[in-house]
Amino acid sequence: MDIMLKNKKLAGAVVSEKTNIPNKKIEENGLPGIRMESRDLTVKYGTVTGVKNISLPICNEKVTALIGPSGCGKTTFLRSLNRMHDITRNATVSGEVLLDGRNIYHPKVNPVDIRRKVGIIFQKPTPFPTMSIFNNVVAGLKLVGIKNKKLLNEVCERALKQAALFDEVKDRLNSPGGSLSGGQQQRLSIARALAIEPEVILMDEPTSSLDPQSSSKIEDLIHELKKNYAIVIVTHNLQQAGRVSDNTGFFYLGELVEFGETEKIYTNPANKRTEEYLTGKFG
């Protein structure tokens, strides 16, 4: 816990010392501790609009779920939160995404920095197959140049424990990353993301390629993780969203139709579209 706080301060200090990015006042929307916020975010692929005018808050120590039918912009929005669209050809992003009050799309901001702070887990587990489990977990640290063996071992153990994978692999940290089962590989990907101590964790349908047992392990993991991080999860599985999330945003045709506390949305949605989706009338 201490490490986390100290690094949050460090990370914050680095951002404000080295750059001159204006600090925008975070508006209180009646929701406590907003970590990230998007304002009027629009993402286009060439002439096709991915998402339009999305404004929603991501709260700290809470899980925010993004639901909606396929192709309605949930993943597009998620990826814009850590500037993954920088490497997509043809993608243009307008609007703002604030992390701790600072726009991550400000020209002076280095995207590499953002991606360290906002980690992402993909649908398909992607361990680096040529690296051992150990090297997979500490890959992010090695990028920054950390070579201290003791530190690497500590971080590896901590991250694997956080990802609930340590006990299963502790005897074979040197075996290749590709030698694990699907569910284990996904937890390895999570450990890898956790090792660099992000502040926000994005998850793009993390369990849709896993069997039910592994899925439920991941869901338990999410419950644990949210105590220390802000989590955003995109999911097709309405029940899953209902189980794990505190806030929910419903996307339809590239627009944010409704956003609010999960319980409220599921039991008493304000928008008719939302209700239709939740009751399975389409999607």
Next chain:
Amino acid sequence: MKDKQKEGISKKPLGIIYRWLGDRIFFTLAFALGLTIIVLSVSMAWVLSDESSLAFKEFGIGGFLTGTTWNPGVGLKFGALPFILGTMVTSVAALAIAFLPAIAIGIFIAEYAPKWIGSIIDNLIHLIAAIPSVVVGIWGIFAFAPWMRESVYIPVFNWTANNWPSLLPVLGNPMGYGIATATIILALMIIPFTTVLTRDAISKVPREQREAAWALGATRWEVIRMAVLPYARGGILAGVMLSFGRAIGETMAVAMLIGNKNTLPFTIIGPAATMPSVIINEFREAVGSLHVSSLMGIGLVLFVISLTVNLIAAYITRKLSATGGQLV
């Protein structure tokens, strides 16, 4: 109407025979033509062994492979070692020179260049690969070798003569046609080949691998170093093998530039010979069955080395596709 035709054909006994016979003949033809390729390859092995048996009987396999005299004139003694060494040295050295630039271009096209530049470079690379070896050779003889002689070899020779005369025998004759010139040209000729293969290997790396590296906050080069190259290393290795196979078989440009000295020892910039070069130089005028047989023997050695290299490359490629892209 078509149904009626179909009914008509399949019901009449003649129709069934038409189908069956047609299919049978077609398959047999395809099979036979496919078999022809196998027959061709086997013939190559058989012909080379048969033609060279005279030489192997005369000198013994070991004697032929390690013999260092090649004397078609007086002694009638033939040893293949100078040419085997010449081929190996030029090919390995050329590959060593060509490898990094080829990978660099492959990475550049696959990862950095915008689509239109990548496409232009791609076309250029293929165009360059299409230039016939003899054309490169004639340029080498009249433009490159003289240039190398004036700008590199003679200055180096003079410097060595003044400062380190004991090194002169190792350095060799600076006339321009020799192992160094041939190696450089060889490297130039296999770069396009290697580039295409490494670029293919790199583009096969799945998007998710790169994204995983991006997600950890890697810079563009770090993504390549951490996620792309390790993943593609199997394909790159296969490409290197195939390029080596290409280099050892490269005949014309090398023969035109290597100076054609059939005896050891070789020097750094002085003349030498390779297996293909000696065959080209001597086969047309070879008189006497021992001479011809010895040349065929060299052909056989070339065949065996080339076969091994190609089979290794095929093995690596097959293993890669079986394990979904990894050599582990």
Next chain:
Amino acid sequence: MKNFSEHKTLWQRNLWDRFMVALLTFSTIMVMLPLLIIIGYVVVNGISALNWDLFTQELGSPARAMQGKSTGLIHTMLGTAVVDLLAIIIAAPVGLGAGIMLSEYPDHKLNPILRVINDTLNGMPAILKGLLAFALIVKPMGTFSGLSGGFALAFVMIPIIARSTESALMSIPWSIREAGLAIGLPRWRVVLSTVMPAARTGLVTGFLIAFARAAGEAAPLMFTSFGNNYLPNHWTGMILGPVDTLPQRLYSLAISPYKEWHELGWAAGIVLLGFVVTLFIIARMLTREKNYD
């Protein structure tokens, strides 16, 4: 991270990244350069050697050129046409058949072996294919000939055609074959009348590429078609006797000790280069058309 000072800073990493971009760009340019120089050189020297004689006269003895009498390479160009045509006539059916075997009967036990052997044959030096043609054709015939040269080049073309045929046919979705079978066509009609026409661009491109490759090869011809300074008396002489071809002639002219022949060599060079490059460009254009279909 615990101690920021022991790490590479972001600035360092970005600098490294920029450095690599520069290095890679530089390498690409450096490599393209000499290769463009070669083409430029051949074009410049070759153009100045082009004249009407080139396309109308035979070569003759060295004395002819040294004495300033008209020499040319018409016999070479005709010989090249004959040998190359022979080669494609021999190679096309074999390559096509093998490609059909590989793509239309994918479960046949022969195929894995065939594929490996074909790829290996493809990677073999062309000179070995010349040696094979020498042993199989020149020796029994007792003479060098255009026919043996044709076979030698065919051996070069066959693996290329087989490979591109397989690839072109496999790119046609299986559903087309199923549709053909469903309307009652026998298997062989399905392949000939529905699959192959659909793949025709890929098939033709394969022929062109193989042809261009083989057309530039000199090594296999050195001891099969051998070469000839004159036109034979009768056109059959080109098939049954030694005949001149551009690549082989280019080599001989370049290594000869006669300055006049060197000039002729550049002319041969630009003709050969132009020939090969034209084929290549046509093949490339066909491929691009196919992609737009």
